[in-house]
Amino acid sequence: MNRISIPYDPVEGKTYSLFGKSDSTDEYYQRIEEIADRVIKTWKEPEQLLKAIQSKSKRIRVLRIITGRKENSLFNSWLKQLLHEHLDDYTSKAAKHLRNLSLAKKLWDRCQGTTLEQYQLYMLEIEITNRIHVQQFLESGVKIALLPHCLKDFTTECKSTPDSFDYRCRHCSKNCYEHYISRLLTKYHIETYIWMGAGISKKAKEVYSNHQTLGILGIACIPELVWGMRKCRKYHIPVIGLPLDANRCARWMGEFHRNSINLERLEKLISTSGIG
Numbered sequence: 605m606n607r608i609s610i611p612y613d614p615v616e617g618k619t620y621s622l623f624g625k626s627d628s629t630d631e632y633y634q635r636i637e638e639i640a641d642r643v644i645k646t647w648k649e650p651e652q653l654l655k656a657i658q659s660k661s662k663r664i665r666v667l668r669i670i671t672g673r674k675e676n677s678l679f680n681s682w683l684k685q686l687l688h689e690h691l692d693d694y695t696s697k698a699a700k701h702l703r704n705l706s707l708a709k710k711l712w713d714r715c716q717g718t719t720l721e722q723y724q725l726y727m728l729e730i731e732i733t734n735r736i737h738v739q740q741f742l743e744s745g746v747k748i749a750l751l752p753h754c755l756k757d758f759t760t761e762c763k764s765t766p767d768s769f770d771y772r773c774r775h776c777s778k779n780c781y782e783h784y785i786s787r788l789l790t791k792y793h794i795e796t797y798i799w800m801g802a803g804i805s806k807k808a809k810e811v812y813s814n815h816q817t818l819g820i821l822g823i824a825c826i827p828e829l830v831w832g833m834r835k836c837r838k839y840h841i842p843v844i845g846l847p848l849d850a851n852r853c854a855r856w857m858g859e860f861h862r863n864s865i866n867l868e869r870l871e872k873l874i875s876t877s878g879i880g
C-alpha cells in the first residue's frame with residue numbers, strides 16, 4: 605500500500621456509519637466477515653444464499669412500511685438475531701430516520717426509505733457478493749471501478765476531466781480520497797472513473813465486441829451499492845464493492861460532507877481470492 609497521508613477520522617452518517625463506536629472501521633469489517641463465515645457455513649450454497657437475502661430484504665421493506673410491524677415469519681430469527689447483535693452499532697440512526705420520513709417518501713424513495721433490517725442484510729449481501737465474484741472480477745480482461753463523486757476534496761476545484769467513458773481524476777489534491785483510490789486501483793490494472801452517470805451497457809458492449817470480459821468494482825453508500833451490484837449480477841457481470849464509511853452526501857444531509865472509505869480494506873479486497 606502506498607503511504608497514505610489523508611486523515612482517517614470517524615464520520616457520522618445520516619443512517620449508518622461503519623465506524624460504529626470505534627475510531628476505525630476495521631472492527632466493522634471483522635464483524636461482517638465473521639457473520640458471513642457463519643452464515644455460509646450454515647447455508648453452504650453462497651449463490652442460493654444471496655438470492656434468499658435479496659428476496660428477504662425486499663419483502664421486509666414493503667411489509668414494514670405498510671403494516672408498521674416486524675414480520676418474524678419472513679425473517680429467519682437466527683439470522684435476524686445475528687445481524688442485530690453484531691451490526692446494530694453501525695445502523696443506530698436508521699430506525700429514527702425512517703420514523704421521521706413521510707409515508708410517501710417511505711413508499712417511493714427506496715434509498716431514503718431503507719429500513720434497519722435492510723441495511724443489515726445489505727451489509728451481508730455486499731460481503732457475500734464480494735466473496736463469490738472477486739476471483740472472476742480479477743480475471744476479467746477489462747476491470748473498471750466506479751467511484752462516487754462525494755469522495756472528492758470539496759475544498760478545491762476538482763480538475764477531473766471526462767474521457768470516452770466518464771470522468772478521470774487528475775490528481776490535483778493530496779487531500780482527496782479519489783486521488784488515493786485511483787492511484788491504488790491503477791496499480792492493480794483497474795480503470796478508475798468518477799462516475800457521473802456514464803452508461804454501463806455501452807461500456808459492456810464495447811468490451812464484449814473486443815472479445816474481452818468485463819468486471820466492475822463499485823464504491824457507494826450501502827443501498828446504492830447493493831442495487832448496483834444486483835444489476836451487474838443480473839447481467840452476469842462479476843461485481844465487487846466497498847461501501848462508503850457513512851451516508852453523508854447532499855441527498856442525505858442537504859449538502860456534501862467529507863466522506864471516506866477504508867483504503868486498506870479496498871486493497872485487501874482486490875488482492876484476495878474469495879470463495880469461488
Ligand code: SF4
Pocket residue numbers: 756757760761762763764772773774775776777778780781782783798
Ligand atoms: S484529486 Fe482528482 S478527484 Fe480529487 S479534486 Fe483533484 S482531480 Fe478531483
